Amino acid sequence: MGLDNSYYGRERPSLYTRVADGPNVVLDLGCGMGTLGRKLRELKKARELVGVEIFETAGQEAAKSYDKVY
DSSP states (O other), rough: OOOOHHHHHHOOHHHTTOOOOOOOEEEETTTTSSSSHHHHHTTTTTTTEEEEEESSHHHHHHTTTTTTTT
């Protein structure tokens, strides 16, 4: 089964402003492909990213930019 990028890779800009200026340790539940975490790092709001994703293929993609994905 392939990844549905419109779901697992979608941007969620409304969340970027909800994270305080960092650096922060971020736990991303349902991290999908890691889009949120990558953006938070880009904005220097995340020092450490830990993701949790039930869909293995999406989690493998997130692991490329997260410190740890479960």
